[in-house]
Amino acid sequence: MQCLRRWVQTIWIFLSNGFWLFPFTRSLYQGPLKIICAPGLNCYSCPASTSYCLLGSLQQLFATIRFNLSMGSSFFGAYVLGSMGILAASLGRFICGWACPFGLLQEILYALPTKKFSIYPSLRYGKYLFLILFIFFLPLFIVHDNGLGYPWFCKYICPAGTLEAGLPMLALTPYLRAAAGLLFLSKLLILLAYLGWSTCSSRPFCRTTCPLGAFYGLFNRVSLVRLQLDPQRCTNCKACHSVCPVEIHFNETPNSPECINCLKCMTEACTFNAISVDLAGFKLYPHSTQSVNHHP
Numbered sequence: 001m002q003c004l005r006r007w008v009q010t011i012w013i014f015l016s017n018g019f020w021l022f023p024f025t026r027s028l029y030q031g032p033l034k035i036i037c038a039p040g041l042n043c044y045s046c047p048a049s050t051s052y053c054l055l056g057s058l059q060q061l062f063a064t065i066r067f068n069l070s071m072g073s074s075f076f077g078a079y080v081l082g083s084m085g086i087l088a089a090s091l092g093r094f095i096c097g098w099a100c101p102f103g104l105l106q107e108i109l110y111a112l113p114t115k116k117f118s119i120y121p122s123l124r125y126g127k128y129l130f131l132i133l134f135i136f137f138l139p140l141f142i143v144h145d146n147g148l149g150y151p152w153f154c155k156y157i158c159p160a161g162t163l164e165a166g167l168p169m170l171a172l173t174p175y176l177r178a179a180a181g182l183l184f185l186s187k188l189l190i191l192l193a194y195l196g197w198s199t200c201s202s203r204p205f206c207r208t209t210c211p212l213g214a215f216y217g218l219f220n221r222v223s224l225v226r227l228q229l230d231p232q233r234c235t236n237c238k239a240c241h242s243v244c245p246v247e248i249h250f251n252e253t254p255n256s257p258e259c260i261n262c263l264k265c266m267t268e269a270c271t272f273n274a275i276s277v278d279l280a281g282f283k284l285y286p287h288s289t290q291s292v293n294h295h296p
């Protein structure tokens with residue numbers, strides 16, 4: 001199952017970034033595919049990107065609401081909000097575990113043979129702070145005289161943007177290299193900090209910072225496809241605790257907003273078939289219906 005997950009993660013990288021002519025054109029892809037959103041964190045300004053970024057578009061939406069209102073426009077981003085809502089309500093954080101390029105990169109770095117450290121549990125609340133402050137509040141309320149704000153997360157934080165867009169564009173365009181200043185340097189340091197942290201802690205950006213993961217996680221308990229715990233089968237053996245990449249105890253907090261639905265607990269730990277993947281209440285996997293009763 002984890003091999004399948006790797007394949008799906010890899011395929012999503014190429015589906016979200018299919019414009020490989022960029023070294024020759026030295027420009028961003030602006031074709032018709034760019035109306036389709038990447039479900040995971042994938043920068044719009046990556047020169048290979050053939051999709052748009054939900055998080056960037058959401059910031060853009062809030063940064064322009066006041067300007068649009070002042071111009072009498074009724075554009076309120078139904079397409080962006082609808083796409084995010086449909087993805088979250090359908091899949092929750094399955095997207096983080098199966099379709100996020102920056103999530104895959106962190107997993108690869110964590111596989112390096114270094115000393116490993118847990119992440120202090122309270123740091124998980126950081127991503128909600130980034131979601132509220134950098135995605136909604138600052139773009140909406142810190143605006144120019146004309147009412148236009150900034151995409152604060154993209155501009156000051158996003159390490160995926162620095163990796164996928166900033167570095168390749170600097171490599172391709174000499175005049176950008178000359179213009180790169182302190183802002184780019186600070187973003188490069190942020191990127192290096194997360195990459196370094198990923199070698200010794202599992203998925204630190206997803207667990208402490210990612211506003212998209214924070215949003216998807218709110219739907220983990222109600223999404224159409226979700227994990228299910230069968231309390232009749234669970235023996236509380238705690239085997240699922242040790243394999244979890246985000247250090248949660250599935251049998252104690254099933255469908256936690258932290259769960260990235262990687263399915264390791266189900267396929268690598270639980271030998272009692274206590275965990276299943278359900279689609280709208282119907283068991284998708286595993287298919288076994290054999291009843292088990294561990295209690296005399």
Ligand code: SF4
Nearest residue numbers: 244259260262263265
């Ligand atoms: S609880 Fe299970 S599915 Fe969720 S992240 Fe942990 S191991 Fe993966």
Ligand code: SF4
Nearest residue numbers: 234235237238240270
């Ligand atoms: S591995 Fe399965 S049986 Fe054991 S505690 Fe987790 S869910 Fe329950």
